[in-house]
Each structure stands twice: as structure tokens, then as C-alpha cells.
Amino acid sequence: MPAISTERPPRTKFPSSRTPLKTSALLFALSACAAALVSGNAYAQxxxxxxxxxxxxxxxxxxxxxxxxxxxxxxxxxxxxxxxxxxxxxxxxxxxxxxxxxxxxxxxxxxxxxxxxxxxxxxxxxxxxxxxxxxxxxxxxxxxxxPFIIAVASSLPAKTLQEFIALAKASPDSLSFASSGAGATNHLGWEILQRQAGIRLLHVPFKGLGVALPDILSGRVTTLMSGLATIHSNAKAGKLRILAVTTKDRFPMLPEVPTVAESGLPGYEQTxxxxxxxxxxxxxxxxxxxxxxxxxxxxxxxxxxxxxxxxxxxxxxxxxxxxxxxxxxxxxxxxxxxxxxxxx
The missing domain is CATH 3.40.190.150 (Bordetella uptake gene, domain 1)
Structure with a gap:
């Protein structure tokens, strides 16, 4: 009877997690990331x-x-x-x-x-x-x-925003405001103010606030809410009266002008x-x-x-x-x- 061998057959070796194949893949991925980083930095430079x-x-x-x-x-x-x-x-x-x-x-x-x-x-x-x-x-x-600046013609009796609001309450829909178009931020600023103050004004949209100035100066339209550059020269000449600014805090360029919030509408802010x-x-x-x-x-x-x-x-x-x-x-x-x- 032939002798039975007691030797075990050699074990099959499987690739470990550190085989050259996986190591190469890892190195490739790292290289790609590095290349992308270098490429991004190079683009920025x-x-x-x-x-x-x-x-x-x-x-x-x-x-x-x-x-x-x-x-x-x-x-x-x-x-x-x-x-x-x-x-x-x-x-x-x-x-x-x-x-x-x-x-x-x-x-x-x-x-x-x-x-x-x-x-x-x-x-x-x-x-x-x-x-x-x-x-x-x-x-x-x-x-x-x-900021927006609220201004009126100097001929209007109102000297402050509180007085303007009082005039508007006394005669609903008799005073008007100009805007640079329906839905413009200066239009929406007035919508917020009207609701908070409990007044109603007529909306007169223009194609720009610069175009509206002649009507404001003549009194055909009562007021507007605009940037300082639009009204500065007329305000300086005494043709327009500035009533308030719409920022949370006073505007550094107009430190003497109160905010809308200080003028009786707390929390109002529109910039x-x-x-x-x-x-x-x-x-x-x-x-x-x-x-x-x-x-x-x-x-x-x-x-x-x-x-x-x-x-x-x-x-x-x-x-x-x-x-x-x-x-x-x-x-x-x-x-x-x-x-x-x-x-x-």
C-alpha cells in the first residue's frame, strides 16, 4: 500500500491591501488631487x-x-x-x-x-x-x-417726517410719492412706511428719480425716497427739504438728519x-x-x-x-x- 503523504499543499496567496496594484491606485488618486490643487492655485495666480x-x-x-x-x-x-x-x-x-x-x-x-x-x-x-x-x-x-433719503419740496408745510405723516393722515390719498417704477426698492420702501404709519399716498412711477425731480420741485408730486446723489444739489440750494434717512442708524454724511425709526416708526429700515x-x-x-x-x-x-x-x-x-x-x-x-x- 503506498504511503500517504502528510504534507499540506501550499496555500494560495491572495493580494493583500498593500499590494503594488492598490498602492499604485492610491498614489494615482493622491497625485490627481495634488494636480487639481496646483492647477487651481496656478489659475488663481x-x-x-x-x-x-x-x-x-x-x-x-x-x-x-x-x-x-x-x-x-x-x-x-x-x-x-x-x-x-x-x-x-x-x-x-x-x-x-x-x-x-x-x-x-x-x-x-x-x-x-x-x-x-x-x-x-x-x-x-x-x-x-x-x-x-x-x-x-x-x-x-x-x-x-x-440709504434712501426722504425729501419734499421746501414749499411743503411739513418740516419733519412726523408732520408729513400728520398731513397724510388728515387728507388720505391727497399726497403723492415718486418712484423709479413699480416694484422698485424705493417704491417698496414707501409701501412699508405707509403700512407702519397708517397712511395712504398716491404712487406716481417714473422711469428714474432724476426724471421725477422737476415734479417734486414744482410740488406736482409731494415726496420721493432716493439716494443722496440725486437730491444733494437741490437740498443744498434750499429747494428740497430732507425729512429723514431710512437706515437703522444715522447716515454719517447727514448726521443731523434723523432716521425714520427716530421719527416715530421704530424698527423701520430700508437700504x-x-x-x-x-x-x-x-x-x-x-x-x-x-x-x-x-x-x-x-x-x-x-x-x-x-x-x-x-x-x-x-x-x-x-x-x-x-x-x-x-x-x-x-x-x-x-x-x-x-x-x-x-x-x-
Missing amino acids: SYPTKPAKIVFPYAAGGDVEQGVRPVANHLSRVMGQSFVIESRPGASTIIGTESVAKSAPDGHTLLFAGSSTFTVNATLYAGKLPFDYERDFVPVGLVSTS VWFAIFAPARTPRDAVTRLNAEIRKFLASSEAKEAYNKVGQEPASSTPEQLDELVKSDREKYRRILTEANIKL
Whole structure:
């Protein structure tokens, strides 16, 4: 009988978790991550690679252009390429905003927009806008804020906002206010004030507050809520009387003028902000660099002087803070528009 072998057959060896195959895959993944990081940093360092433009969807020569120009000049100085501002007005800022939404997402086309573009318009033009904030844009950073100034012709008997409210209560629908259009932030500012004060005024929309000034000065329209630059010269000449500012605290350029809240309407606040946005999918490194340079400039005495000259105040933010502001204001104005039944 043949002898039975007691030796065990050799065990089959399976690849361990540290085989060259898996080690190579791990190294490849790490290399890819490193390459992406280096690529992103390289893009940030080389950006911009050509002249860039900042579109502002308003008419040239107005208050908004005066707000974007200081930032454009600063970026041109420090970024190695020119940042040209381009006016593309029309359709309540929709035309210019859409052009940026459709631009290449490379950081060379930016949008300088006011608060109503992504907040008020979202309700007024619900379902009709050719762009969507979340889908088509990324926030870069806040640039400035501007209070509204409530002013009347000097011939009006009211010397204070309290006296103006008393006149309005005594004769409902006899006094009027000008706005730059139905749904404009200055229109909504009056809607809030009327509700809080318990008064009714006639709304007279214009194509711009500059166009409304002759009617305010003549008394055909009683009052307006505008930026300081629009009314400053007439107020200085004694043709207009400033009653109040709409900010939470007194405006540094008009320290003697009370706020609406101080004038008997506690909690009232209505300001306009301006900010820069970029097309969606713009490289994060480009957005980060832009934000850093803008914030650096806005913290300077040069920026404070430039914005105070046009009745604004520099105001910076991170992209995330600007995103939160857009969304909170969008909900705020949705409620106001719905309650006031304002439609186009």
C-alpha cells in the first residue's frame, strides 16, 4: 500500500491591501488631487489672463456707475489687466443680467447689481426670468450700501417726517410719492412706511428719480425716497427739504438728519446694496481672489472717500454672507409684494 503523504499543499496567496496594484491606485488618486490643487492655485495666480468687464444693468452716468467705478479702477490696478465697466440697461436690469448669465464662466465677465435684481424681480417676474440666481450665478462680494433719503419740496408745510405723516393722515390719498417704477426698492420702501404709519399716498412711477425731480420741485408730486446723489444739489440750494434717512442708524454724511425709526416708526429700515456676481461655475480660486482684493480695497480710506462722495458707504462681505443676504432679502420682498398686491 503506498504511503500517504502528510504534507499540506501550499496555500494560495491572495493580494493583500498593500499590494503594488492598490498602492499604485492610491498614489494615482493622491497625485490627481495634488494636480487639481496646483492647477487651481496656478489659475488663481494667472487670473485674469485678458481684459475683464463688469456689466452693470443700468443706464450710464447714474448713481450706480459711480458705485462700480472705484472697484473697477482698483481691480485694474492690482490684477494686471483692465476691468472695463459696461452699461447694459433695460427691462428692470434683466437684459444686462441675462448677458452675464450666458457668459463664459472664467471670471472675465462679472455683474454689478443692486439688491432688487435677485430679490424683487424673483417675485415680480416669477416664472418669466431668463435666468435663475442659484443656477446661473455665484456671489463674489458686497461692495456698498446706500440709504434712501426722504425729501419734499421746501414749499411743503411739513418740516419733519412726523408732520408729513400728520398731513397724510388728515387728507388720505391727497399726497403723492415718486418712484423709479413699480416694484422698485424705493417704491417698496414707501409701501412699508405707509403700512407702519397708517397712511395712504398716491404712487406716481417714473422711469428714474432724476426724471421725477422737476415734479417734486414744482410740488406736482409731494415726496420721493432716493439716494443722496440725486437730491444733494437741490437740498443744498434750499429747494428740497430732507425729512429723514431710512437706515437703522444715522447716515454719517447727514448726521443731523434723523432716521425714520427716530421719527416715530421704530424698527423701520430700508437700504439698497450693490454687489458683484459671476456666472455659475466660475473657478472658485478666481472668486476667492476677486473677493480678497475687493475687501482689501473697501477697507481703505480711498474707498471710504470715493463712496461718501456719491452718498454710499463701502460694505464688504464673503461670498457666503452675500448669498445669505440675497436669500433673506428675496423672502422679505416676496412678503411685501404679496401683501401690497403689487404685480406687473
